[in-house]
Amino acid sequence: MKERDLLEQFQANIDAEIKIEPKDWMPDEYRKTLVRQIAQHAHSEVVGMLPEGNWITRAPSLRRKLALIAKVQDEAGHGLYLYSAAETLGVDRDDLIEELHEGKAKYSSIFNYPTTSWADMGAIGWLVDGAAIMNQVMLTRTSYGPYARAMVRICKEESFHQRQGFEILLTLSRGSEEQRQMCQDSINRWWWPSLMMFGPSDAESQHTEQSMQWKVKRKTNDELRQEFVDACVMQVKVLGMTLPDPDLKWNEARGHYDFGVINWDEFWQVVKGNGPCNKQRLKDRVKAWEDGAWVREAALAYAEKRQKRSMQSAATKVA
Amino acid sequence: MKSWPLWEVFIRSKNGLSHKHAGSLHAADAQMAIENARDVYCRRNEGVSIWVVESANITASDPAESDPFFEPAKDKVYRHPTFYDLPDEIKHM
Numbered sequence: 037m038k039e040r041d042l043l044e045q046f047q048a049n050i051d052a053e054i055k056i057e058p059k060d061w062m063p064d065e066y067r068k069t070l071v072r073q074i075a076q077h078a079h080s081e082v083v084g085m086l087p088e089g090n091w092i093t094r095a096p097s098l099r100r101k102l103a104l105i106a107k108v109q110d111e112a113g114h115g116l117y118l119y120s121a122a123e124t125l126g127v128d129r130d131d132l133i134e135e136l137h138e139g140k141a142k143y144s145s146i147f148n149y150p151t152t153s154w155a156d157m158g159a160i161g162w163l164v165d166g167a168a169i170m171n172q173v174m175l176t177r178t179s180y181g182p183y184a185r186a187m188v189r190i191c192k193e194e195s196f197h198q199r200q201g202f203e204i205l206l207t208l209s210r211g212s213e214e215q216r217q218m219c220q221d222s223i224n225r226w227w228w229p230s231l232m233m234f235g236p237s238d239a240e241s242q243h244t245e246q247s248m249q250w251k252v253k254r255k256t257n258d259e260l261r262q263e264f265v266d267a268c269v270m271q272v273k274v275l276g277m278t279l280p281d282p283d284l285k286w287n288e289a290r291g292h293y294d295f296g297v298i299n300w301d302e303f304w305q306v307v308k309g310n311g312p313c314n315k316q317r318l319k320d321r322v323k324a325w326e327d328g329a330w331v332r333e334a335a336l337a338y339a340e341k342r343q344k345r346s347m348q349s350a351a352t353k354v355a
Numbered sequence: 356m357k358s359w360p361l362w363e364v365f366i367r368s369k370n371g372l373s374h375k376h377a378g379s380l381h382a383a384d385a386q387m388a389i390e391n392a393r394d395v396y397c398r399r400n401e402g403v404s405i406w407v408v409e410s411a412n413i414t415a416s417d418p419a420e421s422d423p424f425f426e427p428a429k430d431k432v433y434r435h436p437t438f439y440d441l442p443d444e445i446k447h448m
Contacts, residue, residue, distance in 0.1 A: 059418045106398075113395050120379040123361065129381065186378070193399075336358055339384035354406065 078118035080144035148311030155222035161201015163230040179251035234261040367404040
């Protein structure tokens, strides 16, 4: 079939909500854009373990520590589901990781901010995971099958993340004056960066039109950002806290909350690598990879040893 | 990890259901693949049984040939119960 006919059939499938699966024909650009987006998503999960990993040893109670460890472990798992999905498109996980370590691949800019208090564990769970959930629920309907299925799995696990975060803030908000201030300070630092997670405004977003046509994206950046703001305004009231935006105001005509202007200079600076923690995050990731080399090698050596001995193993055959 | 092969993971969530494809992972050998599959895909008690297969050992039909390959099934309406007309007084058949 000619390229043009294949492209027409491809678009017809997309329009008819028929999912695209790994070996199906797809335009090069579709494949490239998905590899980029899925890899970026995977990298974000793994780098995202770092700001929260920072507080595991300082969690205020065993319950909080268990929940935080479980959450960070989930993020590792999410990264793995996404690397799996990316590999179905014909790329190798090791190459994707190399691109991350060389600074060629991006990850969500939110993880370039520091976690300076325990309350940040709450703000991250509520706002950062909250924003991620909004995006990920939308992506459960993305046109590429393996990506959509990974999203379904991730969404199931993500909801505990947001509840855990909100519960931390709720506990602080009902505590001492010092705890209430810590809570408000944390919200003040994480609010605007969380809004930036949805990416540039639709007018400034180059990829959006093509992504929408191919149903990689099902809602635009601004649509998702608005939904997020509307949800958070209600939720922050339960905490008895405020969002650091004097321009937040219900707009009866639109049926949504109006909100202030995002500092796009800050957004682009952080994306380009000039955020507070960019260098540290990359350094930590590279170190983890390099320090872990002996584990990867040992696993191979052990596998070989095991095979040679033909030990009794716990695995059974099915036929 | 280039030297660790890729494995496809199938999980049976409970007896009575079949193993369902859950995703993939890299592991040095089958035993490691099973253990990693448990850690990655069964953190919330989602599985009673795990199968792992090296991805290289799976053969798939070619999507480019789907139409001609599956074509014979498309016009065999007589394989479906609705093709057969029975009087109303015959119930549950």
